[in-house]
Amino acid sequence: MPEPLQPALDRLRPLLLDTGGLVRAVASGRRRTAHPDPQRAELRPVDLRGERHLQVTSTDGRIPVVRNLTGADAESTVAGLLAQPFGNWHVETRDSVVQVRVTKRGEAQVHTSEQTAEPVDTTHDRAKNHLIDPADPLFTVLGADAAKRRQVDAFLRQLAPIARKVKQEGRPLRVVDLGCGNAYLTMAAHRYLASEVDPGVQTLGVDIRPEMAERNARVAAQAGLEGLGFKAASIEEAAVDPEFTGVDIVLALHACDTATDDSLALAVRWQARGVLAAPCCHQDIQRQLADSQGGIPFAGLTRHAILRERFADVLTDTVRADLLRLLGYRVEVVEFIDSRHTPRNALIRAVHTGTAPTARRVAEYTELVSAWQVEPALAERLRPEVDAVTLG
Numbered sequence: 001m002p003e004p005l006q007p008a009l010d011r012l013r014p015l016l017l018d019t020g021g022l023v024r025a026v027a028s029g030r031r032r033t034a035h036p037d038p039q040r041a042e043l044r045p046v047d048l049r050g051e052r053h054l055q056v057t058s059t060d061g062r063i064p065v066v067r068n069l070t071g072a073d074a075e076s077t078v079a080g081l082l083a084q085p086f087g088n089w090h091v092e093t094r095d096s097v098v099q100v101r102v103t104k105r106g107e108a109q110v111h112t113s114e115q116t117a118e119p120v121d122t123t124h125d126r127a128k129n130h131l132i133d134p135a136d137p138l139f140t141v142l143g144a145d146a147a148k149r150r151q152v153d154a155f156l157r158q159l160a161p162i163a164r165k166v167k168q169e170g171r172p173l174r175v176v177d178l179g180c181g182n183a184y185l186t187m188a189a190h191r192y193l194a195s196e197v198d199p200g201v202q203t204l205g206v207d208i209r210p211e212m213a214e215r216n217a218r219v220a221a222q223a224g225l226e227g228l229g230f231k232a233a234s235i236e237e238a239a240v241d242p243e244f245t246g247v248d249i250v251l252a253l254h255a256c257d258t259a260t261d262d263s264l265a266l267a268v269r270w271q272a273r274g275v276l277a278a279p280c281c282h283q284d285i286q287r288q289l290a291d292s293q294g295g296i297p298f299a300g301l302t303r304h305a306i307l308r309e310r311f312a313d314v315l316t317d318t319v320r321a322d323l324l325r326l327l328g329y330r331v332e333v334v335e336f337i338d339s340r341h342t343p344r345n346a347l348i349r350a351v352h353t354g355t356a357p358t359a360r361r362v363a364e365y366t367e368l369v370s371a372w373q374v375e376p377a378l379a380e381r382l383r384p385e386v387d388a389v390t391l392g
């Protein structure tokens with residue numbers, strides 16, 4: 001039930017100033033026709049030189065400003081932030097999470113839930129080691145353990161430089177995650193991009209399983225993620241859906257078998273400037289290799305099933321990287337997380353530069369697929385574009 005706004009905001013003030021109980025608070029969004037200054041603020045307790053401070057990180061959409069405050073400074077800053085026309089307050093304390101959303105009529109929709117948070121980590125250098133604060137409520141709602149948080153960090157370290165590179169001035173960054181599954185990397189990417197790269201970032205997670213879209217939207221709302229949506233659709237459906245225009249970054253993380261190729265093909269067709277794909281199982285080329293001899297001296301590479309499987313992984317991703325290069329992307333293939341977390345730990349990172357391939361690059365690709373007599377799924381999806389480059 002909506003309630004008057006001012007008393008609801010007044011109830012937040014002591015929670016924000018109680019640096020013994022506060023875990024983290026975020027003020028974000030805006031009310032109708034109003035523009036808060038700053039655009040977003042994040043508050044958390046931090047210990048500096050043996051004294052507890054309230055750390056306030058505010059951003060105008062470009063550069064974050066961090067202040068560590070005590071006493072009257074903290075009180076006046078909190079009062080100033082509460083007076084700003086933010087659309088949402090998310091306040092997490094050690095025993096509760098209070099969310100205040102301002103309705104279109106200017107009333108407060110308050111949601112309070114109980115929680116038992118771990119003791120607050122108030123060390124000042126915590127941010128240096130994690131791209132998303134381990135105390136972020138996102139991890140609580142996702143039930144992420146330390147291993148998952150490390151995987152999130154490793155992934156964000158790959159995403160961050162690409163996102164900064166492809167961000168366009170004057171319009172929000174658009175990210176699409178194809179085959180997002182339970183979307184914990186989608187949500188982490190969105191949280192990070194919104195706080196560090198572009199507060200207006202729009203992210204859409206796509207998965208063929210309808211129950212995923214419903215569940216993910218619910219979790220994202222609990223974590224206070226705005227600008228993040230989910231759609232139940234196949235990658236093939238996304239290809240013809242006008243909702244997907246102006247996509248800057250395509251993510252495809254462990255999308256099964258040729259779903260990675262479908263995603264890469266779509267990224268090329270959408271002219272996405274940034275692509276991050278962590279391939280999953282590689283059955284397509286593996287099947288083709290079973291019939292292919294590779295000729296002398298390569299036949300031994302596919303004679304034994306285990307080696308054929310490993311070689312198929314390498315050949316598939318080599319060909320994917322080659323094709324992206326032929327189509328104007330600068331490509332790196334890197335290990336993005338320790339293989340103890342997942343054996344599928346290669347990541348194809350690509351940024352569109354529009355550079356035409358050299359004759360040598362074209363020959364490398366055409367001779368490779370001809371030697372192994374394979375027809376890569378990605379080449380088949382992008383037949384006209386690939387022919388235009390390889391046939392001259």
Ligand SMILES: C[S@@+](CC[C@H](N)C(=O)[O-])C[C@H]1O[C@@H](n2cnc3c(N)ncnc32)[C@H](O)[C@@H]1O
Binds near residue numbers: 178184235255
């Ligand atoms: C192994 S999960 C990976 C999920 C997530 N990206 C991650 O890294 O945790 C692969 C996901 O891709 C989805 N998927 C597979 N083929 C798809 C297609 N053609 N269109 C959309 N989603 C697809 C599956 O439903 C599944 O949720």
